[in-house]
Amino acid sequence: MDNLTEKKISSTHIYEGIILDLYCDDVLLPNGNTSKREYIKHVGAACVVPVDNDGNVIIEKQFRYPFSAVLTEIPAGKLDSKKEPHLEAALRELKEETGYSAENMVYLGEYYPTCAYSDEVIHMYLATGLTQGAQKLDDDEFVGVEKVPLETLVDEIMKGNIKDGKTQTAILKAYLYLKNN
Amino acid sequence: MDNLTEKKISSTHIYEGIILDLYCDDVLLPNGNTSKREYIKHVGAACVVPVDNDGNVIIEKQFRYPFSAVLTEIPAGKLDSKKEPHLEAALRELKEETGYSAENMVYLGEYYPTCAYSDEVIHMYLATGLTQGAQKLDDDEFVGVEKVPLETLVDEIMKGNIKDGKTQTAILKAYLYLKNN
Numbered sequence: 430m431d432n433l434t435e436k437k438i439s440s441t442h443i444y445e446g447i448i449l450d451l452y453c454d455d456v457l458l459p460n461g462n463t464s465k466r467e468y469i470k471h472v473g474a475a476c477v478v479p480v481d482n483d484g485n486v487i488i489e490k491q492f493r494y495p496f497s498a499v500l501t502e503i504p505a506g507k508l509d510s511k512k513e514p515h516l517e518a519a520l521r522e523l524k525e526e527t528g529y530s531a532e533n534m535v536y537l538g539e540y541y542p543t544c545a546y547s548d549e550v551i552h553m554y555l556a557t558g559l560t561q562g563a564q565k566l567d568d569d570e571f572v573g574v575e576k577v578p579l580e581t582l583v584d585e586i587m588k589g590n591i592k593d594g595k596t597q598t599a600i601l602k603a604y605l606y607l608k609n610n
Numbered sequence: 611m612d613n614l615t616e617k618k619i620s621s622t623h624i625y626e627g628i629i630l631d632l633y634c635d636d637v638l639l640p641n642g643n644t645s646k647r648e649y650i651k652h653v654g655a656a657c658v659v660p661v662d663n664d665g666n667v668i669i670e671k672q673f674r675y676p677f678s679a680v681l682t683e684i685p686a687g688k689l690d691s692k693k694e695p696h697l698e699a700a701l702r703e704l705k706e707e708t709g710y711s712a713e714n715m716v717y718l719g720e721y722y723p724t725c726a727y728s729d730e731v732i733h734m735y736l737a738t739g740l741t742q743g744a745q746k747l748d749d750d751e752f753v754g755v756e757k758v759p760l761e762t763l764v765d766e767i768m769k770g771n772i773k774d775g776k777t778q779t780a781i782l783k784a785y786l787y788l789k790n791n
Binding site: 432433435443444446447448449451453454458459460462464465466467468469490491492493494495496499500502536537538539540541542543544545546547548549550551568572583586587588589592594595597598601602605606 | 614
């Protein structure tokens with residue numbers, strides 16, 4: 430696929446924020462012209478579909494500022510660093526945000542939320558063998574926790590009522606995985 | 611869910627780029643503390659799962675600079691403006707990037723790629739009744755087009771071999787829709 434490859438000429442660090450780190454690079458296109466590529470560098474993240482023994486998923490209600498709305502999401506969070514194993518991050522975020530621990534974790538693969546302008550990778554997991562404990566949120570984190578049957582969530586996704594991308598992908602993958610295993 | 615809502619105190623426009631428009635707002639948290647929220651304003655986008663009469667999906671191979679890799683994706687593109695109907699954008703991007711026109715478009719709902727730090731909404735469609743024509747790409751766009759059976763793509767998604775988020779979500783939704791309709 431060498432006729433599709435773009436090559437970096439130079440890179441400018443535009444902004445270093447709390448969660449966003451923005452770059453603009455000059456690149457050489459496959460046809461010899463030049464262009465600019467703006468993108469975000471992100472540490473990476475993990476998300477979890479926690480399914481209990483009754484087939485319920487532990488989901489979250491969280492206010493998302495860019496949409497000024499409370500969204501339905503699965504537990505998720507950033508890696509502590511590029512080096513943190515994503516399984517550890519998944520178990521930690523599950524525990525902190527919902528209070529649940531999991532005995533079994535099935536890896537559901539990588540999810541690139543916005544490959545056009547961010548290098549973020551979210552690692553997806555299915556968690557089973559759940560044990561309930563206490564929520565332990567960060568200082569500026571406010572999360573409501575609910576239990577919803579997996580089949581109901583799949584219906585809601587098909588009806589367009591669950592909008593978050595990682596939540597749609599990971600729940601549909603968990604559903605198909607559990608049907609076939 | 612009023613106990614989850616965050617309120618804007620002030621907003622700073624950090625960067626106006628070609629595809630990215632970055633803001634950092636001071637916000638009032640549900641517990642009365644303040645915090646900062648960094649986010650991108652995006653015009654919105656549309657994506658399409660084009661399925662031909664033999665059950666093949668028209669997919670694309672595109673170099674994605676943030677990953678320095680060629681990814682497998684469905685046809686997609688930005689709206690021309692906030693006001694452009696997303697159905698029009700979906701049909702246009704399908705035509706420009708793959709050359710195909712579609713007789714039937716089924717709406718598969720909204721997809722929020724990164725609700726934590728972007729207000730981008732991608733509208734997902736299933737396209738059938740396809741007619742082939744000529745590709746008509748933008749000047750800095752290089753896209754390879756292939757036909758792959760829908761069932762093969764679902765297998766590849768389940769194996770973790772297709773990473774792009776909108777592609778995973780829209781193909782799994784199209785697959786479940788076609789199974790049930």
